[in-house]
Every structure is written in C-alpha cells, then in structure tokens.
Amino acid sequence: MTLRLMVAPRFERAIAAMEQHYLMQRDEHPDAGVRFERFVGALLEQIVPLLAQQPAIERRYLPRAGDLHGLVNELARLQVASRGQAFEMRRWPHAEFELLYAHSRSLLVLISARNQRQQEFF
Numbered sequence: 055m056t057l058r059l060m061v062a063p064r065f066e067r068a069i070a071a072m073e074q075h076y077l078m079q080r081d082e083h084p085d086a087g088v089r090f091e092r093f094v095g096a097l098l099e100q101i102v103p104l105l106a107q108q109p110a111i112e113r114r115y116l117p118r119a120g121d122l123h124g125l126v127n128e129l130a131r132l133q134v135a136s137r138g139q140a141f142e143m144r145r146w147p148h149a150e151f152e153l154l155y156a157h158s159r160s161l162l163v164l165i166s167a168r169n170q171r172q173q174e175f176f
Contacts, residue, residue: 056106056107057105057106057109057157057158057160057161057162058160058161058162059102059106059161059162059163059164060161060162060163060164061163061164062128062163062164062165062166064128064165064166064175065164065165065166065167068166068167068168068175069094069167072090072167072168072169073087073090076090089149089150089151090151090169092149093148093149093151093167096148097148097153101146101148101153102162102164105146105155105157105162106162109144109155109157109162110142110144110157112144112145112146112147113144113145114142114143114144114145115143115144115145115154116143117143128165129141129143129156129165132156132158132161132163136158136160136161139158139159139160139161140158141156141157141158141161141163142156142157142158143155143156143165144156144157147170150169150170150171151167151168151169151170152167152168152169152170152175153166153167154166154167154168154175
C-alpha cells in the first residue's frame with residue numbers, strides 16, 4: 055500500500071534554511087551545496103517513493119523529554135487531524151543529511167531535515 059504524502063511547514067523551512075546557507079557560501083566555495091542538491095534530488099527520486107511503500111524501514115526517532123516541544127505538539131496535531139491514527143517518527147540518514155519523518159497507516163509526513171552537524175531538527 056502506498057501512503058499519502060504530506061509535507062510539514064517545518065520541513066519546508068528546514069530545506070529553505072539549508073539552501074540559503076549553502077547559497078551564501080558559493081562566493082568563497084563554488085561547490086558549496088552540491089551535496090545538499092544531491093540530497094534533495096535523492097529525496098524526490100528515491101527516498102520519498104521508497105518510504106511511501108515501506109515507511110518503517112529506518113530507525114525510530116524518540117525525542118527526549120524537553121526536546122523539540124513544538125515537534126511533539128505537531129505530532130499530536132497530526133494524530134487528531136487523522137482521526138486518532140497513531141504516528142511513528144523515524145529518521146533517514148543520507149550522506150551528511152538526515153530526514154525526520156512520521157508515518158501512520160495511511161499517511162507519510164516529511165517533518166524536518168538537517169545536516170548531521172546540526173544538533174537538532176528545526
């Protein structure tokens with residue numbers, strides 16, 4: 055079964071922030087952002103289609119108490135909006151980047167992304 059895809063505003067902000075970060079470095083480093091562009095390409099062409107088919111194939115993600123308060127609230131809103139379906143959060147590493155996503159029986163939600171040097175998901 056293929057899950058419906060939803061992109062959270064948090065994911066869009068994270069991708070935009072990373073893109074801006076690499077664009078600002080291009081004057082001094084012409085190849086800045088090449089790996090990020092590969093990550094975005096892999097998301098579109100490989101990772102998201104695979105996760106839509108097999109969402110539970112990567113590592114579970116359990117936020118620590120006190121961490122990511124907004125993220126926990128966002129997950130709770132998803133559960134209410136989906137009529138109580140339970141969501142499970144997972145991480146997908148790709149080179150030096152990481153995707154944070156959640157899935158239920160019928161929905162795949164791209165929640166956030168980060169460079170692994172970042173300490174937390176935004």
